[in-house]
Amino acid sequence: MxxxxxxxxxxxxxxxxxxxxxxxxxxxxxxxxxxxxxxxxxxxxxxxxxxxxxxxxxxxxxxxxxxxxxxxxxxxxxxxxxxxxxxxxxxxxxxxxxxxxxxxxxxxxxxxxxxxxxxxxxxxxxxxxxxxxxxxxxxSGNAVPAATVIDAKSVPAAYTPTGDTAASGSVNGLTLEPTKYALDYYESLEGMNVQVADTRVVTATDPYAELWVTVKPGENATRRGGSVYGSYTSQNTGRLQIQSLGASADFPKANVGDTLKGTTAGPLDYSQFGGYTLVADKLGTIEQGGLKRETTRKQGQGELAVATYNVENLDPSDDTFAEHAQAIVSNLQSPDIVALEEIQDNNGATNDGTVAADRTVKKLIEAIAAAGGPTYEWRSVDPVDLADGGEPGGNIRQVFLFNPKRVSFTDRAGGDATTAVGVTKVHGKAQLTASPGRIDPANDAWKNSRKPLVGEFTFRGRTVFLIANHFASKGGDQALHSQYQPPKRSSETQRHLQATAVNTFVKKILAAQKDADVVALGDINDFEFSDTVQLLENDGALWSAIKSLPKSERYTYDYQGNSQVLDQILISPSIRRSEEFTYDSVHINSEFNDQISDHDPQVLRFRP
The missing domain is CATH 2.40.50.140 (Nucleic acid-binding proteins)
Structure with missing residues (x-):
């Protein structure tokens, strides 16, 4: 010794x-x-x-x-x-x-x-x-200690031990077991020189010159090269964040499915933005995987196409209108109805009391028409200033776009930012008391959060009720790599209240008309397997249609190496029973380094 x-x-x-x-x-x-x-x-x-x-x-x-x-x-x-x-x-x-x-x-x-x-x-x-x-x-000039190889064989299949309950669930006091748990393995290499080789990119390069790779290419793999996050207990242990000790301008622009070829080596750090991070002083080169943006099929004459799309804080000063328009026209094939999330007011983040968003919406509608799409009409409800969360001053809200040549909107006065829309029964059919309207806006579930927008549409003589949602964000949740295992998901509390409120409203429609066609869609900010979605689906009132896809295709968002579901379209029993619906998560953003939004849009086609 x-x-x-x-x-x-x-x-x-x-x-x-x-x-x-x-x-x-x-x-x-x-x-x-x-x-x-x-x-x-x-x-x-x-x-x-x-x-x-x-x-x-x-x-x-x-x-x-x-x-x-x-x-x-x-x-x-x-x-x-x-x-x-x-x-x-x-x-x-x-x-x-x-x-x-x-x-x-x-x-x-x-x-x-x-x-x-x-x-x-x-x-x-x-x-x-x-x-x-x-x-x-x-x-000076000494040889650097040889890098420890991180690969599929060295990283354990189990992600983390359960925290010590006597220490509030923390793993800090537990003796590391690097051959048993992935997080323990990475911790045992903290600060050491490590290397990976020929790894597949599972999260595209972001604006901060970071990307994620996996050393386990077969682990919950999508057909497009990512790694699906399918449950709280099935973690992707092969994920590792890559940064560089060099200039950020030299960092490669990679998409999901590309390969970081050769050896990437450097110290293993720990970051709040991803946990264990290889900070490379030797960076491999990108071999492109040829990933292309998806295009969904056109709806048939008798099919109603309904989409949800989070356009990420869109306001008139943005330069992405033409790209969003092209996405809606070409990639989404001009759906009959589009529920938009994160439409900002007419001057964006300027905090001066402006709440109207007509300039924002009209600019998008004009761009869609210029791209060869329909001239959409729109409906929305302006929020109370600074009451709906999001970027301060931006007053984000949901908006319905609809193609008047295919769909008609039932306008019924009375809906505003603070009035709760109700449901009545007229001639044996459900009917909204206001359209467009907002669901229970005074409910504490919606405090500092977006209130659901509800509207009544008619397609080929059949009424369809749409509820556009943007639930509270996951901000404040502990990270998957947290010292507390399992990590606490504090933001769920509000989303559970929101899901219950939407489910209660849907049940009112179904109580008035058992076979009503109801679609609740939007940025749910939670997974298809989450308690939030179970509360939305409670008693069979709704069902998340993304679950009709194979598990390897269930994702709308890519975060820290995990392809996961945040955006969803939920359908009432009459639509689900018909078995004539099709669902598509159209991957045009989440896997790409040049994305115009961090969310992929979703399209549901069905015959009312």
């Missing part, structure tokens, strides 16, 4: 200094006799020396970060121990541009800290680092 340097650990209490986020507060009066990097990292996620001062910790510099709020360098021990749970690498947070280079042999004295990206309230795991360092360069 190589000799180890003896260090003196002062008996003191320390709050670790960290970069641009909260620190995990650790107090200790213990003393350590010797220390190497693996002694600092320990066998759990929290360093046994957290909050203590260490002296002359040795390592070879493997990567240097000279940008952002977390400047510093990674170093790795050349004399590893024989415990696979203890990492041999660590990040040294310098705050200013570090004065070291890759290959330098250094000794570092400083404070062991646990940095929690986005702060302790986020639930994120912590990153063990040395802060307030004094760095001594012993020599």
């Amino acid at each position: 190589p000799s180890r340097k003896t260090v003196r650990i002062a008996a003191l209490t320390v709050v670790a200094a960290c970069s641009a986020a909260s620190a995990l507060v650790v107090t200790s009066t213990a003393q350590a006799e010797t220390v190497r990097i693996h002694d600092i990292q320990g066998t759990t996620r929290i360093s046994p020396l957290a909050g203590q001062q260490v002296t002359d910790v040795a390592g070879i510099v493997t990567g240097v970060r000279t940008y952002g709020s977390s400047r510093g360098f990674w170093m790795q021990d050349t004399e590893p121990d024989d415990n696979p749970a203890t990492s041999e690498g660590i990040f040294v947070f310098t705050s200013s541009t570090p004065k070291v280079a890759v290959g330098d042999s250094v000794t570092v004295s400083g404070t062991v800290a646990e940095y929690v990206p986005s702060g302790t309230s986020s639930g994120n795991q912590s990153l063990t680092q040395i802060s307030r360092p004094t760095v001594t360069v012993v020599s």
